[in-house]
Amino acid sequence: MSELLELQRRVAAAIMHPLTKSETMPRRRRDGVSNESEAEAFIKPNDRLSSFERLEIYNRQYWFRLYSSFEEDFPGLEAIIGRAKFESLMRDYLTDHPSRSFSLRNLGSGLESWLSEHPSYIEPRIQLAMDMVSLEWAHIEAFDAGENPLLDPDDLASIDENSVLRMQPYLRVLELQYPVEDLLIDLRSESGSSDSSSNNASAARKTRRVRRVAALEPEQIHLAIHRHQNSVYYKRLESEDYRLLKSLLSGVPIGQAIDFAFNGSAIPEDERGQWLQQVFASWSSLGWFTR
16 A cells, blocks of 8 residues: 555545534544544644644534535425434434445435434434435435436337336335425425524424424325426326336336236226326426437
């Protein structure tokens, strides 16, 4: 290993090590290494700051940037569980799942599975919180994922029951129990409102909105998350739409996807052909089918 690479790894290990609960750099790391000794090894003090204090600046800046990005990605989750719980969740999750990517976009990629193993962070509104996390992560994926060339009308007219339709990479479908898409839109609107008289008033309105949704009886909600002209949209789906779209996204041939969509459906058989035409025309107009 070159001396430069070794130095880079030592500096990274110090800067990326989690902060203490008081948001300071720990004197000794979990692996037993002294941050004070490390700082003195590769940073000179100046007339105002010691080597440790200079290194601590970078350590804190790194983690504050992670916190800021995480907060921007999951405002709905924060509103549901409250600021204090959210800060605790954020610190512990990012400690267990440190950034492994050049992009902060991926910070929340493991949050759903982590919360499934640590539900105490989102009690007592566990299902509401999980629905919100699913939506917020799907929103991130829909915004950032690629977009492929569209399927033209001639290609669409030539498909048969054995064809496999390709869908846009940004398209996501969710099965939820609470109308979190409406809640998230309201929360984002509240955060961006310019007439909020104070932070306290804004927080109170967010709390009331969360309580109203949390008081609803759980129901089966199907949702498509998609993108158009660099904006993310949410589209409610009927059960048949959801089953058909989910099957197509998984790569199932059209014939099998249609059979699955109509399994147990209340749509009369003599109306299913027209229903399919309308659905495929709608999804085609949204640009969901690709070459």
